[in-house]
Amino acid sequence: MNDEYQDLRRADVATVRGAIRRGDYDGHTAGLAPGRLQCNLVILPERYAIDFMRFCQRNPKPCPLVGVSETGDAMMHTLGADIDIRTDVPGYNVYRDGALAEQPADIARHWRDDLIAFALGCSFTFERALLQDGIPLRHIERNLTVPMYRTNLPAAPAGPFGGGLVVSMRAIAMDEVAKAGEISARYPLAHGAPVHAGRPEAIGIQDIDRPDWGDASEILAGETPVFWACGVTPQNAVIAAGLPFRITHTPGKMLITDVDEFAEVPVIQAEASRPAALAVPA
Amino acid sequence: MNDEYQDLRRADVATVRGAIRRGDYDGHTAGLAPGRLQCNLVILPERYAIDFMRFCQRNPKPCPLVGVSETGDAMMHTLGADIDIRTDVPGYNVYRDGALAEQPADIARHWRDDLIAFALGCSFTFERALLQDGIPLRHIERNLTVPMYRTNLPAAPAGPFGGGLVVSMRAIAMDEVAKAGEISARYPLAHGAPVHAGRPEAIGIQDIDRPDWGDASEILAGETPVFWACGVTPQNAVIAAGLPFRITHTPGKMLITDVDEFAEVPVIQAEASRPAALAVPA
Incomplete structure (x- = not known):
């Protein structure tokens, strides 16, 4: 609960993610950018993606899939206008052969063309x-x-x-x-x-x-x-799978998205394609 | 609305799917096995599966994914005790190079080791x-x-x-x-x-x-x-994708699952692993 955290509590989501991206903030995210959906993060090589998505589909209560990146593309296009999954989470756990190898502040040098980032809903909502x-x-x-x-x-x-x-x-x-x-x-x-x-x-x-x-x-x-x-x-399922390489967020240091925390569909649409008419009149 | 349909309206889900599997019934499924979740069907080669699952994740309202088979395995294990996707739907549309090639009563001879069946929720519920x-x-x-x-x-x-x-x-x-x-x-x-x-x-x-x-x-x-x-x-998204091969259900002839139509999670669990305690006391 340092001064930086107290300042960020009053900041909007772009300011918060900007501070995280620049490395100016590397703490926990609870209470930051209130009203925005926060997510757990799992990053896996594409060869495991179909099975992981099947696992999430079959276990939607523990594993609610709210965002999936394109293969090799670090921008989470559906979760925000400018979310780079390599830099926009306050802390990462990098695992090699099942062991925690590193806890870097960004994963720019770990990113690969075959990686897919999975954002999973959390209990904050x-x-x-x-x-x-x-x-x-x-x-x-x-x-x-x-x-x-x-x-x-x-x-x-x-x-x-x-x-x-x-x-x-x-x-x-x-x-x-x-x-x-x-x-x-x-x-x-x-x-x-x-x-x-x-x-x-x-x-x-x-x-x-x-x-x-x-x-x-x-x-x-x-x-x-x-x-x-x-x-x-x-997270336990991914550990037990014994994959040679994976990245997750560091517990408590979540991905903060642009999506409304109570959104029925966790997808940001371009303003032009999101008519006010989408709302059902009460 | 033949006699067979009227008889099946009073039958349980196993009887209904049995009649479909044997080829004794090939009509529409509305009103059959009331209380059981019915699904739209899309069958694609595995190479398109990650993108199709991403499409469903990003568009959950039109494309609610309720079941995904193992690759090459025709049994829909999570949707019922004995559902063979090759025979248990009353009618199929087989498309080659974008054109409707065939409307068979079963797809046993079309099934391949690289196919994945996707069951999608429908408006009946x-x-x-x-x-x-x-x-x-x-x-x-x-x-x-x-x-x-x-x-x-x-x-x-x-x-x-x-x-x-x-x-x-x-x-x-x-x-x-x-x-x-x-x-x-x-x-x-x-x-x-x-x-x-x-x-x-x-x-x-x-x-x-x-x-x-x-x-x-x-x-x-x-x-x-x-x-x-x-x-x-x-269905339109799959058509527009121009895939060389795909199979769908024939409109109105849906997959009838064992899952309760109002289930929060569309997964059948083995009886032994489904304690009554799972229910929250009211």
Whole structure:
């Protein structure tokens, strides 16, 4: 939470991405460019792309695909007017033969003609929707990372990609569980409706106080643990696939797009081709 | 509307697909296996698959991808326990070099190791949801084909796939337009919310009484034309791409899956891996 972050919190999306591109900001992106869709990032060689897209299609709740680059083209044309995936994320993890090889601030020298960048929706969108509808989220109030757990629910496999579903947990007041489910169901590109509520052991979670990732979170009297599909699922699937080369964002350092965070379709259209008439009169 | 069709209307999905597989039924599928997701079909060589999946990802309203086969594997594992895409659709269109070459009852002898079958969501799902909520649909009442129109709204291109958005039109009572929009928005795998309501000319439709496909439909006093993205869009995109070989379903003769028509995720899971606990308690 340095001064730069505080300044950027008041800046528009172009200013924020500009600071990231120039290397002036390399921190986390939560709270930056409010209202804009933020994404997880997976970059793979084209030879794995069909299977990875099949994996995302078959597991849309943990793996909502919101953008796919052209092969070898680093500009994410559908997500913004000027997004260069080589420089516009605050931090990258570069893996070779399964091992974290480097955490560079940009990947210009790692980019190749056979790479495809995949942007995946994240939980920020439905969390903002829950907050706007008056459902509090403890990990945000306490500035902690949401607790995440491995489950015994399998993902539908595709080629080398598979493994189990990872979930995130939020404690919700019992009389608000149905409402939280309905609200999040409106955002299929941000993990959609919960996959379970109530009994952690029913989905293979042995100890709710010991998450596999993130910070443990209290469940108070009158609350129920509610579990949503989590973007760690595709990251684990990519790890388990044992690919010789991949790049991801560094956790917490997301791709910030020009797309409205609540957009039904995560595609920026040229102004000329986006008539106001597209909106349905209320 | 022969006797066979009337008998099949009372049959379960396995019986219906069995009759189709054996060649005992080759008619349209509307009204068969009620409650099961029906799909449009596009079969392409693998070399076009990445671009076609990018096209669907970028145009999810006209092209909701609900199933993708393994390359060369004719079984649609994620859409049912026993769906053979070579035999389980009542009729196929086989195109060579852009021209309709054949309309066989099965494609066993056309199947190749490099083919991928893509199942795409269709309007049946949201139409059933509208009807269940008391919003009448004239083309269904009158047993006509919904009117469809080319528009001036571009699809987001991907590789050889592009072209314009095609829409279907339903006349909705003005005080029900918002409700119809909200209901259909719940089904992103069935074209989602309307793309326009009100002025056909705003989206490039010159004469509402002369649809490009389907039957013209009245718009009565107090009604508004409401336009949804239409599955003809990807069919046109595939035509325009000029591929040397492709197979589609014959219009009206859809793939009937085991998936619940209102499922949030269009994937059948093995019973053992689908705990009742997946449901969120209401």
